[in-house]
Amino acid sequence: MKQAMAVITTPVARMLQRLRAPSSKRVLVHEILWIQILSASIVGAFAIGALYWGGQWVLQDNYSRWALQWTEELNELGSPLYLSDDSEALLRLESFVKKYPEIGRVAYFRPDGTPLFSIDGDAELGPLTRLPESRLEDAKALVGNDQPYVLQSSIVSPRQFEILAPVWTESLADDGLFAFDPAVALTESKTELIGFVGMHLDFILFHDRLLANIKVAILILLVLLFAFALYGRRALRRALASISDLQDPIQELARGNLKVKFEPAEHREISDIVEALETTASALSERDAMLMELANHDNLTGLFNRRRFMEELNVELANIAVHEHSSALFFIDLDQFKYVNDTCGHHAGDRLIRKVADELLRSVSDEDIVARFGGDEFVILHCSTDKESAREMAEDILANMRRLAHVEDERVFHIHCSIGVTMINRAKANPDEIIAEADIACREAKSAGRNRMQFFEKSSHIVERATSDVGWMNRLRNAVDGDRFELRFQPINRIDSGATRYHEVLLRLRGDDGKLLSPDAFLPSAVRFGLMSEIDLWAIRHSAEAYAEYVEESPELRLSINLSANAFESDNLSDFVATVFEEYGVPANRIIFEITESLAVRRPRHVELQIDALREMGSKLALDDFGTGYSSFSYLQKLHFDFIKIDGSFVHDILNNPVDQKMIKLIAEVGREANMQTVAEYVQDAASLELLGELGVDLAQGFFVGRPTRRPLYKTTPISLSSRRNRRSWQH
Numbered sequence: 001m002k003q004a005m006a007v008i009t010t011p012v013a014r015m016l017q018r019l020r021a022p023s024s025k026r027v028l029v030h031e032i033l034w035i036q037i038l039s040a041s042i043v044g045a046f047a048i049g050a051l052y053w054g055g056q057w058v059l060q061d062n063y064s065r066w067a068l069q070w071t072e073e074l075n076e077l078g079s080p081l082y083l084s085d086d087s088e089a090l091l092r093l094e095s096f097v098k099k100y101p102e103i104g105r106v107a108y109f110r111p112d113g114t115p116l117f118s119i120d121g122d123a124e125l126g127p128l129t130r131l132p133e134s135r136l137e138d139a140k141a142l143v144g145n146d147q148p149y150v151l152q153s154s155i156v157s158p159r160q161f162e163i164l165a166p167v168w169t170e171s172l173a174d175d176g177l178f179a180f181d182p183a184v185a186l187t188e189s190k191t192e193l194i195g196f197v198g199m200h201l202d203f204i205l206f207h208d209r210l211l212a213n214i215k216v217a218i219l220i221l222l223v224l225l226f227a228f229a230l231y232g233r234r235a236l237r238r239a240l241a242s243i244s245d246l247q248d249p250i251q252e253l254a255r256g257n258l259k260v261k262f263e264p265a266e267h268r269e270i271s272d273i274v275e276a277l278e279t280t281a282s283a284l285s286e287r288d289a290m291l292m293e294l295a296n297h298d299n300l301t302g303l304f305n306r307r308r309f310m311e312e313l314n315v316e317l318a319n320i321a322v323h324e325h326s327s328a329l330f331f332i333d334l335d336q337f338k339y340v341n342d343t344c345g346h347h348a349g350d351r352l353i354r355k356v357a358d359e360l361l362r363s364v365s366d367e368d369i370v371a372r373f374g375g376d377e378f379v380i381l382h383c384s385t386d387k388e389s390a391r392e393m394a395e396d397i398l399a400n401m402r403r404l405a406h407v408e409d410e411r412v413f414h415i416h417c418s419i420g421v422t423m424i425n426r427a428k429a430n431p432d433e434i435i436a437e438a439d440i441a442c443r444e445a446k447s448a449g450r451n452r453m454q455f456f457e458k459s460s461h462i463v464e465r466a467t468s469d470v471g472w473m474n475r476l477r478n479a480v481d482g483d484r485f486e487l488r489f490q491p492i493n494r495i496d497s498g499a500t501r502y503h504e505v506l507l508r509l510r511g512d513d514g515k516l517l518s519p520d521a522f523l524p525s526a527v528r529f530g531l532m533s534e535i536d537l538w539a540i541r542h543s544a545e546a547y548a549e550y551v552e553e554s555p556e557l558r559l560s561i562n563l564s565a566n567a568f569e570s571d572n573l574s575d576f577v578a579t580v581f582e583e584y585g586v587p588a589n590r591i592i593f594e595i596t597e598s599l600a601v602r603r604p605r606h607v608e609l610q611i612d613a614l615r616e617m618g619s620k621l622a623l624d625d626f627g628t629g630y631s632s633f634s635y636l637q638k639l640h641f642d643f644i645k646i647d648g649s650f651v652h653d654i655l656n657n658p659v660d661q662k663m664i665k666l667i668a669e670v671g672r673e674a675n676m677q678t679v680a681e682y683v684q685d686a687a688s689l690e691l692l693g694e695l696g697v698d699l700a701q702g703f704f705v706g707r708p709t710r711r712p713l714y715k716t717t718p719i720s721l722s723s724r725r726n727r728r729s730w731q732h
């Protein structure tokens with residue numbers, strides 16, 4: 001079997017396609033990185049702010065301590081200068097000022113606030129002015145205090161300060177050397193203000209240094225942030241690599257490639273996602289496979305369906321066009337499959353179809369394509385073959401099918417088939433026409449008697465059949481309307497005594513050329529044209545007429561009339577029979593109706609009712625063609641027949657076929673048990689007749705016993721001694 005796989009774009013695949021990120025979308029790595037850099041910047045800014053604030057605070061603290069220390073030193077250094085022009089003191093003062101760059105100017109004032117002298121540092125300051133009164137007062141108040149100076153910050157710059165401190169001396173209240181009492185001296189010391197010292201301090205230098213440090217800190221922070229960003233990007237990329245790695249396989253998946261391989265992920269979250277995706281992909285591919293199976297296969301048999309078969313046929317047609325070989329297409333129809341369905345139900349029918357499908361697969365080679373077209377129709381594409389091997393293959397299939405026994409509800413069904421074959425070559429390009437040809441050939445095989453194969457012949461059959469069909473229809477119609485049928489009577493004799501028991505009524509059609517046609521030649525067409533039931537009624541009426549005609553010379557006359565399945569199509573068959581019998585004065589118990597085995601097995605409800613009605617009238621019933629299709633002994637008892645007619649195919653070669661002998665013996669035994677008489681058809685010689693007697697068969701019909709004749713003849717069969725000896729006490 002050829003199998004092919006096509007990629008199906010599933011709805012899920014289309015959904016995945018929509019999920020594919022277009023390039024304008026945000027990038028996860030960048031976003032995470034931005035959040036991190038932003039938070040690092042905020043933290044950095046706070047740190048720098050804190051650094052600045054802390055620096056300021058430390059500076060402030062330092063200022064006041066230095067101011068205190070310097071005021072004290074200047075007090076000491078400056079006080080001698082109030083008394084004399086001590087040049088040494090002046091030098092010390094100058095070097096002091098030089099030592100501290102923060103000191104812009106040191107100025108000494110007289111107690112009334114007028115400047116005494118000043119020493120300037122590097123700063124460019126204005127001329128020294130008299131101290132304002134208010135400041136003088138403030139400074140004076142500090143004499144003897146712990147806080148030795150007043151501090152005034154500059155309006156121009158917050159880092160510049162003016163410090164003013166009183167310069168004072170302390171002397172003991174009593175300076176008499178001998179009576180010196182340190183305790184008194186301490187409490188009663190006298191302070192004397194000698195002037196003021198002013199200092200201009202400029203800490204801008206420190207502040208600038210602080211700012212410079214902070215700038216460096218900011219720079220370092222920025223460099224760190226940049227390095228962090230670079231590193232973070234790499235680290236994030238690496239961390240998110242397993243997500244990025246999913247991008248390609250997911251896109252592949254979206255394109256419909258369900259065989260895509262996902263790399264195993266290191267991270268738990270991602271490996272969960274990968275696992276979910278893999279499960280999804282495998283579920284999808286399972287579903288695809290299922291859809292594929294549904295789209296291409298018949299779900300009862302698993303064979304290709306019609307759709308897929310037509311695809312394969314098209315491929316083969318293309319092959320033929322290139323390679324110029326020929327192939328064969330078989331159209332196979334099961335003969336009377338519907339009986340199994342009707343009798344045993346649809347499940348039984350399904351089982352049989354599956355069995356037939358298996359048998360067909362076994363009968364063909366791997367290159368051949370077998371498909372089910374629905375119902376009981378199968379097709380086979382037999383590639384690269386000629387007519388002769390196609391015929392051989394068809395014969396093989398027929399032989400295999402004949403061997404196929406199907407047991408259902410204790411019944412054995414022999415399913416045969418009809419095969420129509422058409423050869424495909426370059427001249428044929430239309431697949432539908434090819435199928436139609438094989439179908440026509442199959443129908444011809446059916447009407448030619450089923451269980452056979454038939455080649456499609458364009459020139460002859462189609463035209464011939466078409467015209468002959470129309471011709472046949474008119475002939476049959478006219479025969480029914482114009483009484484062109486004739487009846488023949490074939491005797492059925494007892495084997496033990498050789499006496500005629502009854503006659504079977506057989507139909508003939510007089511042809512235009514005056515020749516008689518046998519029923520096998522025209523009855524299949526009659527069935528096809530829907531004329532069969534009318535023909536049955538015709539036979540019943542004319543049999544009754546014949547009975548009335550011949551009963552006078554043969555009072556023992558009994559007639560057996562064949563009924564087809566179509567006879568039961570009208571619901572009032574028994575009414576018709578009753579009316580006709582009454583019209584011709586036929587006692588119903590002198591008439592036997594023959595019903596084929598297939599119809600008896602099928603036993604649709606309406607048929608059963610009519611059979612019962614016929615039996616109630618007093619007529620007898622015979623089961624015709626027993627053994628041909630649906631034979632089962634277990635149901636023989638259930639059907640109340642008076643006669644079982646063993647099909648001629650078991651009889652005509654009985655002398656050479658021990659299996660047939662056994663079969664007939666068995667039928668005879670079962671028949672006796674079920675109180676039915678057995679009739680053997682096709683008895684063509686004395687030896688067969690004798691053997692049939694030995695096997696326990698009651699009655700015989702056949703050319704040896706008597707050919708069908710215009711009028712019922714009575715001719716006792718010559719019987720041998722041995723069969724006389726076998727004469728049985730059981731008699732009817």
Ligand code: C2E
Pocket residue numbers: 490505506507518519520523535536539562563564594624625648681682683684701702703704708
């Ligand atoms: P069947 O009912 O099985 O009838 C027996 C057939 O076997 C008859 O063929 C008969 O002539 C033939 N036959 C009997 N003994 C021998 C023999 O020793 N050798 C040979 N070669 N043939 C023998 P026939 O008359 O051609 O009928 C064929 C079939 O046509 C019948 O088979 C029956 O199914 C159907 N048929 C005939 N007449 C009627 C009828 O009036 N109504 C219906 N519905 N069917 C009929």
Ligand code: CA
Pocket residue numbers: 504562594624
């Ligand atoms: Ca018959």
Ligand code: CA
Pocket residue numbers: 624625645647648681
């Ligand atoms: Ca028969």
